[in-house]
Amino acid sequence: MTDSELDAVYTRLCKTMTNLGEANAPLFLARFALLAVQRIGDAQAALNLIEAAQEDMQATQ
Template sequence: MMTDTERDTLYTDLCRTMTRIGEADASLFLARFALLSIEAIGEPATVARLIADAGDGLPDAGMPASTHER
């Protein structure tokens, strides 16, 4: 388990990277980061839960949220 300081440092690095690459490429960066994270996590149930948790409370554009059961 990481410490609060480690988590904050990593999140700051993530934000700085997105600022450096610019708003136009931020979506591409986040997609690449997500794919690398999915591979590193390596557990389908964990990844499916994280996807669902990340989407909770965000607007629904009318598309199905997932084909994967929680």
């Protein structure tokens, strides 16, 4: 994925969450995550991504 494509996907993700509203954003992200994990199709890769995301969140707190 190019930087431009990544930016387009991120922008679409943000706009979708905005359109759904703050109350629905966590449920949307959970559903998106499940679909992405299924598409990845590799449990260890998905677990590594979860760990990386958690570490990123802890680093910003």
